Structure formats: structure tokens, C-alpha cells
Amino acid sequence: MTVIRIAADMLLSEQELSAPAQSSVLRIKRAAQDMEELMEAFLLLARESDQGFTQEEVCVNDIVTEELERARLIAADKPIEVDSTAAGRLWVVGPDKVLASLIGNLLRNAFSYTDSGRVTVRLDPGQLVIEDSGIGISEQQVKQVFQPYFRASPQRRGGHGVGLTIVKRLSDRFGWPVEIASTPGQGTRVMVRFPAARWEAGANPPP
Ligand SMILES: Nc1ncnc2c1ncn2[C@@H]1O[C@H](COP(=O)(O)OP(=O)(O)OP(=O)(O)O)[C@@H](O)[C@H]1O
Ligand SMILES: [Mg+2]
Structure with a gap:
């Protein structure tokens, strides 16, 4: 590869x-x-066990910044405004690659399923919220998005329908619950909670 x-x-x-x-x-x-x-x-x-995973504190702000930059590239030709805010730094104990995969998948979805408008990313104490003003999905479809190969708009190019399946498995395994709320034609809001996270208020957040 x-x-x-x-x-x-x-x-x-x-x-x-x-x-x-x-x-x-x-x-x-x-x-x-x-x-x-x-x-x-x-x-x-x-991996059968969690041995070998680093048990270091990772700054979620840094991962969001990096993944946001990459996700934005998929939508470079679309008129999408990006609004990212953090009133502090969110520190989580876990492997940085797992966090990057989880957050990257959610951000790529926000940009893939928004044709124009806005993607908002906010870090709060204990949680990450990603909101888009994109095409959205119905309540019925929200219930199915974690199933392997499920795609609400199969005519859209590029996806395999596995991104959120991976997100869900990582979320279950590491204890970071993910919630999705969506309205067709209005947009989608995804919240990831980090129950054991440490919040460092006001400490040099990214722009
Ligand atoms: N932010 C979003 N807005 C609207 N629909 C979404 C959003 N995120 C996911 N979906 C819907 O859920 C489906 C499943 O998402 P998932 O990320 O698992 O797969 P995918 O994006 O189609 O492909 P990939 O495996 O490349 O991620 C998508 O095909 C899309 O229909
Ligand atoms: Mg996806």
C-alpha cells in the first residue's frame, strides 16, 4: 500500500x-x-489484549487539529466553513492511533456528507462535538449507521460503509461512548464522551 x-x-x-x-x-x-x-x-x-498499547495521556486537541487538516482536504473544492473551538485542553489516556482513527472517521464523514455550509468542532470538558450542516440522515437510518456496509446514500462516491463500524468498535473497546443525532437536510451532530478525561482549562488551545 x-x-x-x-x-x-x-x-x-x-x-x-x-x-x-x-x-x-x-x-x-x-x-x-x-x-x-x-x-x-x-x-x-x-489485538487480543490491550497490552502493547501505550497508556500515556494524549492531547485530543492535537489529534483534532491534525485530522481536521486532513479531512478538510477531501472537501477542498466545496464551500465549507470550518469552525473549531476549545476553551482548554482535553487529555485522554489511550493509544493516539485509536483516537486518530476514531476522530478522523467522524471528521471525514462531516466533510463528505456536507456539500456546502459549515463544520463545527468543539472540545468541552469530557467531550468532543462534531457538527455539520450537511445532508443529514433520518432517525431510522441513524439506528443503522454502525452496521457494517450500511450507507444511507449509496450513490455517493467513495465510501465503503465501514467507517462508523470501526468507530463503534473502538468506542466500545475503549469506553468512549459515541452518540449521533441527525436531521435530513439540516445536518448531523456527533458527540464523543471521554468519561475519564482530564480537562486543562484555558491552556493554550489551538485557534
Ligand atoms: N455526518 C454525516 N452526515 C450524513 N450522513 C452520514 C454522516 N456520517 C455518516 N453518514 C451516513 O452513514 C453512512 C455510514 O457511514 P460510514 O462512515 O460508516 O461509511 P461511509 O462514510 O459510507 O464509508 P467509509 O467506510 O469510507 O467511512 C454513510 O454512508 C452516510 O450515509
Ligand atoms: Mg465514513
């Missing part, structure tokens, strides 16, 4: 690539990246 991604990078640096060829290579690169992440998440879930 890494070979594919690096080869795509090399192709992209070629000067005389036509525009359609360039966008094809970009798609290859993104697909390889997605696949790498998916494999990473499966490997995390496949």
Missing part, C-alpha cells in the same frame, strides 16, 4: 502530467491512504 502511495507521489511531481491524469493519480493516492488507515484500524481492533 505504501508503495502505491509513494509511486503516486512521484507521478504527481512529474511536470508534464495532463490535468485528467493528475486527478486520476490523486484519486489513487487518496484511495491508498484510505486503505492504509483501514488496515491500521483493523490491526488495532484485532
Whole structure:
């Protein structure tokens, strides 16, 4: 997978690539990246025990900043405003890769299922809230989103319907409950709670 991604990078640096060829290579690169992440998440879930996982405090603010930057790239061509606020720093004990996979999947969804409008990310004591003003889903569909391969709008390109299945499994395993509320045509709100998190008020939050 890494070979594919690096080869795509090399192709992209070629000067005389036509525009359609360039966008094809970009798609290859993104697909390889997605696949790498998916494999990473499966490997995390496949571990029998939690031994080997770092039990260090991780700053959720830093992970949100990093994943937000990456998720925003998928929607670079869409008129979406991003609003991210944190009145302090949220510290959680757990593997940073697990947090990145969980938060990254939620952020990618917010951008994928919003054509225009706003994505709001807020860190509060003990919780992360991601809100979008996107297409939304019905109450009935909200009940099904954690099932493998479920997609409410299969005609939308790119998804496999496994992102939230991974989110749910990581959430159950690490004890970080995820709640989803959505209204068709208005948007979606996802809340992740971190019951044992430490909150450091006002300490140099990201912009
Ligand atoms: N923020 C959101 N707004 C509207 N619909 C959403 C949102 N997040 C998820 N969904 C719906 O739930 C479905 C399942 O989401 P999930 O992340 O599991 O899969 P996916 O995004 O289709 O594919 P992938 O496996 O690449 O993440 C989506 O296909 C979409 O219909
Ligand atoms: Mg998804």
C-alpha cells in the first residue's frame, strides 16, 4: 500500500502530467491512504489484549487539529466553513492511533456528507462535538449507521460503509461512548464522551 502511495507521489511531481491524469493519480493516492488507515484500524481492533498499547495521556486537541487538516482536504473544492473551538485542553489516556482513527472517521464523514455550509468542532470538558450542516440522515437510518456496509446514500462516491463500524468498535473497546443525532437536510451532530478525561482549562488551545 505504501508503495502505491509513494509511486503516486512521484507521478504527481512529474511536470508534464495532463490535468485528467493528475486527478486520476490523486484519486489513487487518496484511495491508498484510505486503505492504509483501514488496515491500521483493523490491526488495532484485532489485538487480543490491550497490552502493547501505550497508556500515556494524549492531547485530543492535537489529534483534532491534525485530522481536521486532513479531512478538510477531501472537501477542498466545496464551500465549507470550518469552525473549531476549545476553551482548554482535553487529555485522554489511550493509544493516539485509536483516537486518530476514531476522530478522523467522524471528521471525514462531516466533510463528505456536507456539500456546502459549515463544520463545527468543539472540545468541552469530557467531550468532543462534531457538527455539520450537511445532508443529514433520518432517525431510522441513524439506528443503522454502525452496521457494517450500511450507507444511507449509496450513490455517493467513495465510501465503503465501514467507517462508523470501526468507530463503534473502538468506542466500545475503549469506553468512549459515541452518540449521533441527525436531521435530513439540516445536518448531523456527533458527540464523543471521554468519561475519564482530564480537562486543562484555558491552556493554550489551538485557534
Ligand atoms: N455526518 C454525516 N452526515 C450524513 N450522513 C452520514 C454522516 N456520517 C455518516 N453518514 C451516513 O452513514 C453512512 C455510514 O457511514 P460510514 O462512515 O460508516 O461509511 P461511509 O462514510 O459510507 O464509508 P467509509 O467506510 O469510507 O467511512 C454513510 O454512508 C452516510 O450515509
Ligand atoms: Mg465514513
